[in-house]
Amino acid sequence: MNVLIANPNSTEAITAACAAQARAAASPGTEIVPWTNREGPPAVDSLYSDYMAGRPLAMRLAVLDPRPDAVVLAGFGNYGTGAVKEALDVPVVGLPEAAMAFATPLCHRFAIVTTSPRMIPYTEDVVQAFGFAARCAAVRAIDLPPITAGDPPADEIVASLVAEVRAARASSGVDLVILGGARLAPHAAALRRRTGVPIVEPVACAVAMAEALVRLGLGQSKIGKFAPPPLPLGEYGGIG
Amino acid sequence: MNVLIANPNSTEAITAACAAQARAAASPGTEIVPWTNREGPPAVDSLYSDYMAGRPLAMRLAVLDPRPDAVVLAGFGNYGTGAVKEALDVPVVGLPEAAMAFATPLCHRFAIVTTSPRMIPYTEDVVQAFGFAARCAAVRAIDLPPITAGDPPADEIVASLVAEVRAARASSGVDLVILGGARLAPHAAALRRRTGVPIVEPVACAVAMAEALVRLGLGQSKIGKFAPPPLPLGEYGGIG
Amino acid sequence: MNVLIANPNSTEAITAACAAQARAAASPGTEIVPWTNREGPPAVDSLYSDYMAGRPLAMRLAVLDPRPDAVVLAGFGNYGTGAVKEALDVPVVGLPEAAMAFATPLCHRFAIVTTSPRMIPYTEDVVQAFGFAARCAAVRAIDLPPITAGDPPADEIVASLVAEVRAARASSGVDLVILGGARLAPHAAALRRRTGVPIVEPVACAVAMAEALVRLGLGQSKIGKFAPPPLPLGEYGGIG
Amino acid sequence: MNVLIANPNSTEAITAACAAQARAAASPGTEIVPWTNREGPPAVDSLYSDYMAGRPLAMRLAVLDPRPDAVVLAGFGNYGTGAVKEALDVPVVGLPEAAMAFATPLCHRFAIVTTSPRMIPYTEDVVQAFGFAARCAAVRAIDLPPITAGDPPADEIVASLVAEVRAARASSGVDLVILGGARLAPHAAALRRRTGVPIVEPVACAVAMAEALVRLGLGQSKIGKFAPPPLPLGEYGGIG
Amino acid sequence: MNVLIANPNSTEAITAACAAQARAAASPGTEIVPWTNREGPPAVDSLYSDYMAGRPLAMRLAVLDPRPDAVVLAGFGNYGTGAVKEALDVPVVGLPEAAMAFATPLCHRFAIVTTSPRMIPYTEDVVQAFGFAARCAAVRAIDLPPITAGDPPADEIVASLVAEVRAARASSGVDLVILGGARLAPHAAALRRRTGVPIVEPVACAVAMAEALVRLGLGQSKIGKFAPPPLPLGEYGGIG
């Protein structure tokens, strides 16, 4: 089957990194098709960029030809997840919902560590909007520079992550941590080693969930919230 | 003071109707400035159109010149309310949050009546996202045709609204009803007369809240969720 | 219009201070009418004094002649807010509900800072009873002496407030603070300057909300919780 | 031990009825001491009367001499329950909290049936304020005339109660019902017989809880919410 | 990989049916290993049988040799799911948590239809205990006879299910339904056809989740709630 890995931002390096993780997680027989939201912002680091990303993301994915068997939205946010679910008939899976759906049976309470303090309220809203607040004990953040500035050395990032994981464990009693951002995913293994805490990497979860949905013949319900919009999609605005 | 009434959709007739209501509600000395989201969809009737609306809405409002003293987002939804709050320093008020903020002290529990059954889940999510779920006992809907098809006669709309208000009162014990959609606002007075139930019309509430915020020197907090995005706005995507 | 500023306690100095703040916040054309609950306690600093205040407050306001256009209950508590809403047909606005209604759209999460540690549980109950718990991340307190002992120097109070605001921000991630007590209101501006955190002063919010309700023809719903009591008010107990 | 049965309203017949029920429920060796809130309203049938009751209730109970070993507040409401807990060192038990505390371990979800539709929102607020909302599936009401008009024949009341119990069971799946009002208590046995549903009568629960607290040396915690008010009680207002 | 399908009850026919569904859902290369809890009760139809099932289930699975790669607990309940997660190092997946984890991203709100009215409260508790209450709008039931009495004809069961699905949709606005019991699973396809509502069959979800966890190297966190018990398992009681 083909699973499209749709990066909601326009940064090709992130697309490539997500695709690599997706391939590492995919079952034999799954083809990972990377896709970049070229008209989107370079990063989703704010509510403003969330909406800047969501419009072209939904528009372009709605007219993909050929259709993939499933779509993974490869960012830890919202940026129109529901809009894409409305527009498409194939299963659409967001990173946060896949990660939290897998984490919930695996732990008592989880924490999410995200990429910058300003994304904490954004992420708390995502947790609640996606229906998983009951088991999310904390959202914490390290403090990466803007994506355009490049990432610090890996060991610096890991050290920051270790500190946040330990703080989440000490203050909120969490027994599992979700990495809330594509830029953090490469550090999952090191973080697991350093802390002994189970670390959930969302791209892998989303690919696994997408594969499972396709295999089981499931997808977002089209009789309620995610029903096709009332007008033909083209009437909501042209591309460009 | 100048209060911009920003219609998130591209339908000028809705802009005009909202502006008229806004003017009727405004204090002496408030100038209502109507604004239409020309690059937006004809209506926000789905999650897809929510995101189609939000990007141009946030982009264009961010570069308005001259700046109004406050902005009212004149649709009963989300479509990037938080994105606009990030992008602007002047107070930004959405219809649902203004209506619910005024309704909460006035009643035990309120219901919202919206324009079509498919907007019920959308509206339930808006209620929760904006923090007012504790007092919202029900979201119900009449069933208006798509905005492009025009509205049925007023007495038909009112009859449908009366039925929903009575059903909300009977089944959920609500003692106040919010009209959840700009197309419903003109019928507030008739509905109040017919049912004896207090009806809250959101445009009026939002104008009043905007005026109050300006007068009191308040606005969305810029030190947390609504802080300016990390990059210059232009780097998130060009206009057009 | 006339807006009555009803101080639930018997301390005239508090009435005068609230009236001054109310006048500073009022629109042109609004007349602020101060009123003191002479049979009430010197302060509402406990559940006991809450009920000591509420009975004469509700009784006396119910028979005011002439009726004001709206009533602001100028204390940060309950003391019969619902009783007054039942007894009167004009809009009745409490400080906590007005402050929280304005704060909710302006922030991710707010904190309330009150006047003494023992008022923390009282205030937490008020937050929940008034329906705003979803966005209230913390209630904290400085430690003022009893009202009868007079206030410490302003800079001491401000220093204590600064410490609590910073603690709320650090531990609960709040991006806005409400001053939960009439004695704290004069320090709002200094606190804002010192911390950079938006500070909401409740008297101003309540006056603005009262004015808006009058202008919009809204008031507490009289068909449910706030319907007039079943018996003539005089049958519930005489004055004196 | 002496347990004071404090009727928050001024209607002696209610006091007598509650005292009779209390005596029937009391252990050997417990003396039931009836007490009527003579300065209170004839009934607590509204928020207004709640506050009319609470001030004299708290004031008079605070100076009782000799002190009873425990106080039962014999009405299904609030009327200053917390104020009395602050003012007294002996255990103070309200009917709703005792009934809900006993009901919670006995069922999956309970309903409360109260005496008039207008008391539904009041009672819902009481349920939440006292911390038992998790298990309360419904508050319903029959429609008794005002207390001053006297009660309809017992079989009419029972028939109405039977209808509400059945409706609560059918629509909310409750497996236990609490009678929410002193006027309903005499009909508990008939209602149980007619419906087969366990009926909890609050006066009996409150007496049992009061006895247990005295025997176990427990009482409301005096180090937090129910600590004595900061000023001597007399400074909050004279009696009369 | 080997996935053990552990039927918590002792009825081999249920084991066989679950194994068949599991095989239909499994990926190529997954071997489904059926297992029956021979010392368990014939059905888990009550809290009593839940505990009758859980002890031998946990004891026997703890000493399985050879260990499977993952365990699916093939009943729609609790019966010691957490105990098995403690006792084993391989991933353990319960039907309700897998079904709800998959359903949550696919819909606005789901309903669960279970096998008998008395299992409604049991199932409501399972939903809350497993952390998915935010999206579960209703638990409803058809009324199957005890498992020992055999099942009615398929079309009768389907007709009952259709009625409950429609009722859930009409009264609670759900857009997806989970079948809450192994006896209902064979009717998923017919129910989907008849109602047009997406039907989630839990065995398939649990197999898919188990496969995904094994492939991703995830399992229940062993550093908190599901850490191995403090004593060697044998000290908690012998087998038999």
Next chain:
Amino acid sequence: MNVLIANPNSTEAITAACAAQARAAASPGTEIVPWTNREGPPAVDSLYSDYMAGRPLAMRLAVLDPRPDAVVLAGFGNYGTGAVKEALDVPVVGLPEAAMAFATPLCHRFAIVTTSPRMIPYTEDVVQAFGFAARCAAVRAIDLPPITAGDPPADEIVASLVAEVRAARASSGVDLVILGGARLAPHAAALRRRTGVPIVEPVACAVAMAEALVRLGLGQSKIGKFAPPPLPLGEYGGIG
């Protein structure tokens, strides 16, 4: 009346200690009948042992002859509390529900201190399952060795408890603490003295509640969640 004190574990010393506390708390005329779950585990210190305890507990109590007038389940956990309530017609009271039912009216928020850090998530689940989460502000733990290793000196235990009580008070503002474990009960008085915080000892509460239920003719509702299981109990599995 006879009240059975059923120790869910097999450690006779705990049975004896609980029985002693029960006798100290019982009313004159109540006979405390100690009972040990001989086929149970030596302690309930995990989810695994919870289920190891629950099966023989429910089976043996179901066939007790003669029946006691009420049963107290003397451990701070679940271990089939609902199963026993189903199996028996006499009132069944668990320690946590009795302690929380008594604590709720006595305080603003309570904390529970349990015997080991790994029991914190277990206890948090118990609090939620039994319906008392609204008032439980924290679950904390000291760190006792396994029951088979014996207890440290009393003053060490008390010192640890004092530290946790103070921490709960400082960080969560609790004004009452429940001792969450039979091994902690003997230290209640010392802890109260040392901290000044009201300490609720669950055995005493459960005995008092059991006595009250018997006297009032109340017991768990047998028409819903706790109805007798559908099959004769013997069909769910033999004893042994």
